[in-house]
Amino acid sequence: MDPGADRTLSVRPQIGGIRDTFAPWEDATARPLVRFDHVSKAFGGVSAVDGVDVSIYEREFFALLGPSGCGKTTLMRLLAGFETPDAGRILLEGRDIQDDPPHRRPVHMMFQAYALFPHLNVAQNIAFGLKRQGLGKADSAARVEEMLALVRLEGLGRRRIDQLSGGQRQRVALARAIAPRPRILLLDEPMAALDKKLREETQFELMSLQQSLGMTFMIVTHDQDEAMVVADRIAVMREGRIVQVGRPAEIYEAPADRYVAGFIGDINLFEARVTHSENGRVKLASDEGLFEAEGAGPVGKTAWVAVRPEKITVLTERPADLDRDAPNVVRGEIHDYGYLGDWTTYMVRMASGRTLRAARANATRALDRPLGVGDAVWLAFQPTSAVVLTR
Amino acid sequence: MRRGPSAFNIASVALGLVFLYAPIVVLVIYSFNDSRSVAVWGGFSTRWYAALFRDQQLLDAIGVTLRVGAISATLATLVGTMAAVALVRGGRFRGRTALAGGVYATLVMPEVILGLSLLFLFVSLGLPRGFWTVTLSHATLTLAYATVVIQARLATFDPALEEAAQDLGCPPWKAFMLVTLPGIAPAVAAAWILAFTLSLDDLVIASFTSGPGATTLPMRLYSAVRLGVDPKINAVSTLLIGLVATGVVAAYLVQQRRRARN
Amino acid sequence: MSGGRSRLAAILPLLWVAVFFAFPFALVAKLSLSDSVLAMPPYAPRIDWSQGFEGVRAFLAGLDGETYARLVKDRLYLDAYLSSLRLAATGTGLLLLIGYPIAYGIARCRPGVREALVMAVILPFWTSFLIRIYAWIAILKPAGVLNAALGALGLPPVDILNTETAVLLGLVYAYLPFMVLPLYAVLERQDESLIEAAQDLGATPLQAFWRVTLPISIPGAAAGALLCFIPMAGEFVIPDLMGGSETLMLGRVIWTEFFANRDWPAASAVAIVLLATLIVPILLFERQQSKVLK
Structure with missing residues (x-):
């Protein structure tokens, strides 16, 4: 599971074929990587996440889809540790991570507006998490180079953040989040700031990256097309609840209710x-x-x-x-x-x-x-x- | 607004600047006047500068003022940074109103009232008035300004950056030191300089809270001004103005160059 | 959200505000109810802690409003009170009239120039306040720069030093940046398309200014007015150095009671009266500040 093992990234969507055989959620004996166990969270009496019960499996590309305010971002922040559930548990590899602060969770997040550190250059941004892990200078530098190659930003390590284009920033944010090899990568509306054409390209890149890294991705998005393209499974959220979880085709062809049917397509x-x-x-x-x-x-x-x-x-x-x-x-x-x-x-x-x-x-x-x-x-x-x- | 200024706009700004700078220019010119009288030009001379450097009392006062300023500004900036963090990032908490109230009230409170109340504090605590009482008082005055300056910067500083640092493995305290502090550093520096300048400039609070051996420059200047015009004051003023102007213009140029580079 | 942890940062600042701001005000209030005596410190009663509860009771019994009664009886205090408010109000009005065109003019300049002009307005503020007031004395005094200049032009001399006119001039001079900056802040932010929209809808430039720009800039004007009025009402240095003996302002009265008359209770009582007068503007200012800095 070396993220740098496959350097030749082809921009080739893998639709159907191999991916269809990947269905750990249908295997009753499979242990989920992340399990939300009846998780609820309210802010000032207003329920944001309401009894969410869902499992995410190793190597899965999981999408949380819903309109703004449906609680999808809160669910992600609960997993990252920035919010604490009012009720329920969140299990990572079977262990309750309730008491782990964000910095001790092997869960990394790609922030919506990227949250790149403006006072550090590209390489320093990517090395930030590696330094916290106590990785040596040489190892860290090698990993940074590897990451820069992975996101096709070779030679830009010394650039300042404000010298990058929007698309480049997005890739730095991605490299920074995957460099420390998290157990699961959280992507909060990762393509919201990109224009349509770049967004479509990036969707396919993200998919092949996830495949080649063998990493588990959880993406939050309000864009149904995006969720349909990238995800193995989609969870459609409405008012803090998950109304349906399934493969994109299942959601599209067999919606659970009128809300899902109308929201997608x-x-x-x-x-x-x-x-x-x-x-x-x-x-x-x-x-x-x-x-x-x-x-x-x-x-x-x-x-x-x-x-x-x-x-x-x-x-x-x-x-x-x-x-x-x-x-x-x-x-x-x-x-x-x-x-x-x-x-x-x-x-x-x-x-x-x-x-x-x-x-x-x-x-x-x-x-x-x-x-x-x-x-x-x-x-x-x-x-x-x-x-x-x-x- | 972006349209060009009209003749009226230009005239207002120009007149305003003349009004603001006229007295300063007069001071600088007359600091080189050989004559004792302001109204008479007695020829160019630097004798008041020479006299200034022989005035040990005045030099002592400058020393005290600089030390009080540096220490009080450092205290104010430290506590002010904490206050700003609590006010911007702390959400609603008990004591927020009291903290914000105390800070903003200090900004506009007449100095006479602040000075009087601080003096009573030191008397009731039995603290002998002197260097430390002035320093603490100035820190109290400038704490408010430091807080507001840092708070304004912090309010526009993306909290997601600190979260990103935590997400990548930083404990909260370290995330603040590694990410937020470098981000707000210019504001912290500006707060320190503002606090330092305010302390250098304060007469009223220093008069109430100072004691023997801790006479500040404004206190000296005040008694000199009361006694009548002393050309040495022109010389001190010119030096101070030169110092401040150099510092401020340098800071401005550095900032402009940094902006141009981006 | 790290709200919980950030709150810990409030502990030290809160303690500081309590010890150096709130508690001292309580002391001023207490002293204003005490009596002036010839001793050091020059007031009575003081709490005798050795007497325990009795000492506290004796102390409380010793407090009275006698000092306030003195203030009311003496015409001097009332005059000082009224002229403080009058001068501060007039000064604020003048500052609005003078500061608005300056702020507006700066806001109309192009970006690079704008910042340089703002710098230029702030710069004098960084030089000693006392020295700038001293410079005005040198200009205004009978044998000063102004009269030398007037004489050279063949005009009659003016003698305004040590009058209220001089005090107003000093106030306007010293507080001008505090009026210009908040006004500039709102004017600079104003979206130019609003003016264009107004003109597009048939307003003349003057009407557009009157109907759009001016109403939008009211928060800035209010901030500037409060930022100037409150400290001006308690100003000491300007009336003391430029106002001569007949200009009475409360700041000066407090100073004189304290330093010259050594009457601490009277100084405290005047401070309390001033504070009571300013409490409403101060609260308004605070409300506005917390809105701006939210």
């Missing part, structure tokens, strides 16, 4: 009454039509059919082979559309007055769009493309 919801539910398939009915979707729901109660815009097919006429009672087909009229280059999003108004979103990939370079405002369309989706939400 766009979603269309149909409120309907459950008429039938068995074998993971639910049938529902409402004024807008009949629906069929995956999941389970209590018969006779209200539930929501959730379907992503890109899973809806836009048709100009009703398919002839469909019978009258076919589910998941609704009629509407295009009242607006947005051309995004790769996609076109259609806003379709149904007879009930509600608007749905349907997205179509622009697979050909057709400049004359066959659909326009005022056109009557049929929207259809497969039962396997939709899920039923009961919350």
